[in-house]
Every structure is written in structure tokens, then in C-alpha cells.
Amino acid sequence: MTGKIKRFLIGRPMKSNELEGERLGKLKAxxxxxxDALSSVAYGTEQILLVLILAGAAALWFSLPIALAVLALLAILIVSYRQTIFAYPAGGGAYVVAKDNIGKFSSLIAGGSLLVDYILTVAVxxxxxxxxxxxxxxxxxxxxVLIALAMIVFLTLMNLRGVTESxxxxxxxxxxxxxxxxxxxVIGTINYLTGGAPAAAPQMEAAVSNVSLFLLLKAFSSGCSALTGVEAVSNAIPNFRDPAPKNAAATLVMMGLILGAMFTGITLLAYWYGIRPDEKATVISQIAEATFGRNWMYFVIQGVTALILFLAANTAYSAFPLLAFMLAKDKYLPHMFMVRGDRLGFSNGIIFLSIMSAVLVVAFKGNTESLIPLYAVGVFIPFTLSQLGMxxxxxxHKPKGWQGKLVINTVGMLTTLSxxxxxxxTKFAQVWVIFVFLPIVVYLFAKIYRHYANTADQLRIDLAVDKPCIKGNTVIIPVSGITQVVRNTVSYAKTLSDSVVAVYIGFDDESIRKMEEKWAEWDPGVRLIVLKSRYRSIMRPLRKFIETVEWKKGEHDNITVLIPQFITKHWWEAVLHNQTSLMMRTYLLNHKDVIVTTVPFHLHK
Known part of the structure; x- marks a missing residue:
């Protein structure tokens, strides 16, 4: 049943040799x-206006020069990341650039920032x-909150179906x-120029006297939230069809041109129409209403705006799993992030991203304004490290024409650092969390890496010296009675060793006497050891018995504990039975240096 539901939701499993067909052309990519970047048009201008309105309506004039500065930064980033694409065609963006040129610690900051940023991307x-x-x-x-969570579930299912299908x-x-x-x-501009829309734009003279440099810088930094997502193309180069770097570079330039044109147009319309931030109506909603009225076109624009804002999260679903794969490959994340699912995507990365972003949505109660500053600062840290690394x-290396490339990346680094x-x-009260969370992420990377290094040291063998050593084997079978499950386990145990004992742990003399009589009558050819538990514990007497056997055998014998277990026909029926065998297995694996094996017996009705 579970398998059928899975097939319905994410489709049939795909063969490994179908991976090439999952790569994207320029238009789909x-x-x-x-x-993500294009969707920021829906809130980039609004973030500028939310800051400027604090100085009064006249201060909204400054949205124009601030927008111009944001566009200049966009051009710098597009040119810079285009260079990164050709220099690092395997993808990875800021993480790989920092690792290759600056050092391990910087690369972990870049990688951690990007992972956090992608989680915030989905939430925002x-x-x-x-x-x-x-x-x-x-x-x-x-x-x-429920609407946001429903969309995260939808995007998760779409991405689990594979890159091409989504x-x-x-x-x-x-x-x-x-x-x-x-x-x-276009229509809004025509309406304004022909006098079909109210001209409510504030004038420069009225604005200058009321605005501080601090407020302008804060508005500029808010407007830079429109640039989040620019780095995603350089991170996801492996998703492109060959020639991947050339297609990725072309896609990046197209994205920059479209984003720049839309951001400019929306900012101009907001200024011309005298749009003010409103808690219950977004800037695009107000512009559309002023341009078309509340007719069908207004609702079309609101509908597609809502869709692009939801689907902006898909950038993270494309880039997060790839970045997690690279970090896992370098042993900074669990190896499960390297595993491809049935549809050839890194499904563990997709699911982890969904869970973490859903937690954020619930924690912040779907409040976009609270999340955007965290979202933006999280991406400008890797922006800066990437430029510095280049x-x-x-x-x-000083390749041909390196001086011009150096100038571009230097300007980019200084700008993004600023x-x-x-x-x-300007927004420390909103972004301080990332300076607590990011060191924790880097610390976890280091702990995971240390674990893998320690594990490799302990598992590594010398092929010339470390040969298998043959030992004897004492088999211990914990039993609670005489059943088909026990018979099956004893039969298997006798194929492993001549030294087999069954252990029965009783709580009172009567149960012990009955078990001894029945075992003698059955006579399976295996000795029964009876232990009495004064405190109704099974684990403690079994542990002491195993320690006694270990002491007697020393290092000359292996000790194998065979745990009899019956498997119910239906999964829900297992709830009706005590899970003593599972508890016993978990305890022994974690506390004793013995071999623990479950011998299953399947029930058929």
C-alpha cells in the first residue's frame, strides 16, 4: 500500500542511465x-519603501536613486558570477570558490550561509x-501559515518527482x-504618461531635508533583498545540459536582464503612482489596482504573483540538494545527502529542506518581514567570500586577461562586503540570530568531519598484515517459552556452532519450574540456562550472563546472541505485541561487544 502511494505521488523509479535526460535546457533552467531572483521583484521595491516611509511620504523619492544603486550591484554580481561559472564548471558556487582559494573555514562559512539561505528562501x-x-x-x-505549509508540501512532491518534470x-x-x-x-507607464493615472510622486526638494544617511543605507540594504537568488545558477551548473558552463552563463545573463527590467519598472510605477506600503495590500497589488482597477487583470496579476512567490522556493529545491551533496562528499554533512532517490534527485536533501523551512514558517507565523533581513544577510556573506576567492x-594563476577579471571581482567584493x-x-536587531546560528552550523560541520575521520582511522586496515582471524562461536538464545519461533531459532543456531545455549529469565519459582520441565520434555539438544530476575528486568540478568561467558572465553571466542522474533502479517498488528526483541537488540548493540542477530519467523494470518 505504501509503495503504491509513493508511486502515485512521485512516479515510477528511474534507471541510473536516465540521469542525462534529467538535465535542463536554458529556458527550463x-x-x-x-x-527566486525574479520573485524578489514582488517585494524588493516594497522593502525600500517600508524603510523610507519612516521619514514621511516625501522621502519616497529616494526609492529612485536607491533602485539605481541596486541595479548597479546586480550588474556587478552577474558579471562576477559569470566568471565563476567558467572558472568552476562543476558547480558549488561560493563554497567551492572559498574552499579552493581562501581555506576550509571560509568555505564552511560560505556553505553554511548558503544552506541557511536556501532554507530561508523556501520560508520567505x-x-x-x-x-x-x-x-x-x-x-x-x-x-x-496553513497556506504556506501546503505550498511547501506541494513543492516537495514536485521536486521528488525529478528536475525535468518539476x-x-x-x-x-x-x-x-x-x-x-x-x-x-507597459500599461502602467502608458497610463501615467497619458494622464490616465494620478500623478502622486513626491518631489526631490521636499525629500532631502527629512532623510538621514543611516536611513538611506538601511533602505538600500533592504532593496538588496531583490538580489537574493542570483548565485543559484553558479551553484547548480551540473543540472544543465552540455555544454553546461556555456548554458549556465547564458541563463545567468538572461536572468539579470529580466530582473533588472522588472525591478526598474515596478520601482518607477510605485514612485509615479505615489504608492505607500500597506499592511493589507502589497506594492504590486496597489500598482495593479491603480492601473487596471479590481477587474480580471488585477486578479490575474495577483494570482501569478502569488504563484511566483511560492515557486521562488523552487530555486532552493534545485540548489540546496546539490550543495548538500558537495558538503557530504567532503564529509561535512551526513552521507545520506549523497544518495539519489527513485527519481534521480537528492531526495534526502529535498525532504530536509522542506522540514526546516516548514519549522521556520510556523516559528515566525508566516511573517515575511521578519524573515527577509535574515534571508538577505545570509546570501551576502557567501557573495563576499565568492568575490574574494575569485x-x-x-x-x-594569472590567466589571460586576469587584470580585468580581478578589477570586476574586487569591485564586487568591496560592494557586497559594504x-x-x-x-x-542597520538591522542588527533583526539579523543577530544568524551570527548565533551560523557558528553552530560550522561547528556541526566540524563535528561531522571529525566523526568521519575517526571512523575511517578505526576501520582502515593494513592489507599486508590485517588478515581475518578464525575464532570459535558461542551462541546465546534468549527464550521466553517454547514456540515455533524458538524452534526456528534453535535450528538455525545449530548450523552456526556446536556451542549453543538457551537462556530463560523467570520472575518466580513456578514459571521457572514449568519452563525447565517443558524444555526437558522437548529436548532440542541445546542446554537451557535458567536465571531468576528479582526486579522483573530482562536486560540486567542477560547482560550479567553475557559478561560471565565473555570472562570465561576471553578473546578466543565470538559471542553471538540470536534473538527470536515473529513478524506479523500486517504492520499494525505489531503494535499489539511487546517489542522485547527490539529493545534487547538495541540495548546489546549499544552496550556489549557481541554479535546480535534477529532470526525472523513470519506469521501468515
Whole structure:
């Protein structure tokens, strides 16, 4: 039954040689890997206005120069990451660049920041998408957490079905959003220029006297949230069809041009129409209402905006599993992140990402504003490390034309470092959590790496010296009575060794006497050892008996504990029985240096 449900939800298992067919062309990759960056158009301008409005409506004029500065930074990042793609065609982005050029510690900071950022991407996207829905349908405002969680479940299932299938389905609403926003920008601009819309833009003269440099820097850092997701293409190069680096670079440039044009258009319309931040209506909702009224086109734009905000999370679903794979390959994350699922995706990474982002949505109650500063600062740390790593690479290797490349990455590093510092100083009350959480993540990386290193040291053998040594084998069978399960186990035990004993632990003299009589009558050719437990414990007497056998045998014999266990026909029937065999197995594996084996006996009705 479980298998049928799994097949229905995620599809049939795929063969390993079908992996090449799961790679993406430019158009599908643009939709999947750019959805995070493109979706930020829906809240990037709004984040600028939320800060500027604190100085009064006149201060909204500064949204124009701030938007221009954000666009300049976008151009720097696009050019910089395009260089990274060709320098590191295997993907990995900031993590690989930092590891190769700066050092292990820096790479772990970059990798940890990106992992946290991708988790926040899913949480922010689902929360922001919910905001768009509740703007159009205010009656749903109290259900925003449930709506966000439902979308996370949907995206999880889509991505578990494989990259190609999810791209085919999710590309449609993403491109519908791009077309709708450009349509809104064109018609909104025409309405403004022809006098069909109210001209409510504040003037520069009124704005200058009321605004401090600190407020402008804070607004600029908020606007830079529109740039999150730019690095995803360089992280996910292995998802592209060959030639992967060339296709990835082209996709990155297309993403930059579309994002820049949409961000510019929305910011201009917000300024021209005198849009103010509203708790119950997003900036795009207000612009669409001012342009079209509350007609069908307004609801189309709200619908596709909600979809792109939800689907922005898909960028994280594409990049997080790949980055987790690379960290696991370097032994900084559990090896389970290296395993491909039935549909050839890194399903453990997908599921882990979903669980962590769902926890954040519940913890923050779907409040996008609380999550965005964490989200943005988490990505600008690896931005900075990536640029610094590329600078060191050009200086170290000095390839042809390296001076120009060095200049680009230097400008990028100084800019992203400045923005990171601006975030820290202007929004410390909102972003301090990441400076607690990130060291914990790096510490966990180090602990995991140390565990794998210690494990490898203890498991490593010298092929010339460490030969198998043959020992005897004493087999111990814990029994609670004489049944078909015990008969099956005794039969198997006698094929392993001539030294087999059964151990019965009784709680009173009567039960012990009856067991001895029945065992003598059955006479299976195996000696029965009877132990009395004064405190109704099974584990303590069994442990002491095993210690006695260990002391007598020393290192000359193996000790094998065969645990009889019957398996019910239906899974739910197991709940009706004591799980003594499972408890015994768990205890012995964790506390004794013995071989523990379960001998199953299947019930058929």
C-alpha cells in the first residue's frame, strides 16, 4: 500500500542511465533557477519603501536613486558570477570558490550561509506568496501559515518527482508572471504618461531635508533583498545540459536582464503612482489596482504573483540538494545527502529542506518581514567570500586577461562586503540570530568531519598484515517459552556452532519450574540456562550472563546472541505485541561487544 502511494505521488523509479535526460535546457533552467531572483521583484521595491516611509511620504523619492544603486550591484554580481561559472564548471558556487582559494573555514562559512539561505528562501517565498493571496482575499489572512505549509508540501512532491518534470510544470506560471509584470509595467507607464493615472510622486526638494544617511543605507540594504537568488545558477551548473558552463552563463545573463527590467519598472510605477506600503495590500497589488482597477487583470496579476512567490522556493529545491551533496562528499554533512532517490534527485536533501523551512514558517507565523533581513544577510556573506576567492584565484594563476577579471571581482567584493556591513549595522536587531546560528552550523560541520575521520582511522586496515582471524562461536538464545519461533531459532543456531545455549529469565519459582520441565520434555539438544530476575528486568540478568561467558572465553571466542522474533502479517498488528526483541537488540548493540542477530519467523494470518 505504501509503495503504491509513493508511486502515485512521485512516479515510477528511474534507471541510473536516465540521469542525462534529467538535465535542463536554458529556458527550463531560467524558470527553475531564476524563480527566486525574479520573485524578489514582488517585494524588493516594497522593502525600500517600508524603510523610507519612516521619514514621511516625501522621502519616497529616494526609492529612485536607491533602485539605481541596486541595479548597479546586480550588474556587478552577474558579471562576477559569470566568471565563476567558467572558472568552476562543476558547480558549488561560493563554497567551492572559498574552499579552493581562501581555506576550509571560509568555505564552511560560505556553505553554511548558503544552506541557511536556501532554507530561508523556501520560508520567505511561501510566506510572501501567502501575503499576495491574502491581499486579494483578506478573509484568508488568519490561515496564512496553513497556506504556506501546503505550498511547501506541494513543492516537495514536485521536486521528488525529478528536475525535468518539476521544471516542465513550474515553468508555465513563472513565465506567466514575467509576461504579466511586463504587461503591468507597459500599461502602467502608458497610463501615467497619458494622464490616465494620478500623478502622486513626491518631489526631490521636499525629500532631502527629512532623510538621514543611516536611513538611506538601511533602505538600500533592504532593496538588496531583490538580489537574493542570483548565485543559484553558479551553484547548480551540473543540472544543465552540455555544454553546461556555456548554458549556465547564458541563463545567468538572461536572468539579470529580466530582473533588472522588472525591478526598474515596478520601482518607477510605485514612485509615479505615489504608492505607500500597506499592511493589507502589497506594492504590486496597489500598482495593479491603480492601473487596471479590481477587474480580471488585477486578479490575474495577483494570482501569478502569488504563484511566483511560492515557486521562488523552487530555486532552493534545485540548489540546496546539490550543495548538500558537495558538503557530504567532503564529509561535512551526513552521507545520506549523497544518495539519489527513485527519481534521480537528492531526495534526502529535498525532504530536509522542506522540514526546516516548514519549522521556520510556523516559528515566525508566516511573517515575511521578519524573515527577509535574515534571508538577505545570509546570501551576502557567501557573495563576499565568492568575490574574494575569485580575486585570489586571478592573482595566483594569472590567466589571460586576469587584470580585468580581478578589477570586476574586487569591485564586487568591496560592494557586497559594504552591503553586508550595512545590514549588520542597520538591522542588527533583526539579523543577530544568524551570527548565533551560523557558528553552530560550522561547528556541526566540524563535528561531522571529525566523526568521519575517526571512523575511517578505526576501520582502515593494513592489507599486508590485517588478515581475518578464525575464532570459535558461542551462541546465546534468549527464550521466553517454547514456540515455533524458538524452534526456528534453535535450528538455525545449530548450523552456526556446536556451542549453543538457551537462556530463560523467570520472575518466580513456578514459571521457572514449568519452563525447565517443558524444555526437558522437548529436548532440542541445546542446554537451557535458567536465571531468576528479582526486579522483573530482562536486560540486567542477560547482560550479567553475557559478561560471565565473555570472562570465561576471553578473546578466543565470538559471542553471538540470536534473538527470536515473529513478524506479523500486517504492520499494525505489531503494535499489539511487546517489542522485547527490539529493545534487547538495541540495548546489546549499544552496550556489549557481541554479535546480535534477529532470526525472523513470519506469521501468515
Amino acid at each position: 531560467l524558470a527553475i533557477l531564476s524563480s 517565498s511561501s510566506s510572501a506568496g501567502t501575503d499576495a493571496i491574502t491581499s486579494a482575499f483578506p478573509i484568508l489572512h488568519d490561515e496564512r 521544471a516542465s510544470v513550474l515553468a508555465i506560471p513563472i513565465y506567466a508572471f514575467v509576461v504579466s509584470i511586463f504587461l503591468l509595467i 580575486m585570489i584565484r586571478w592573482i595566483k 552591503i553586508t556591513l550595512i545590514f549588520i549595522f
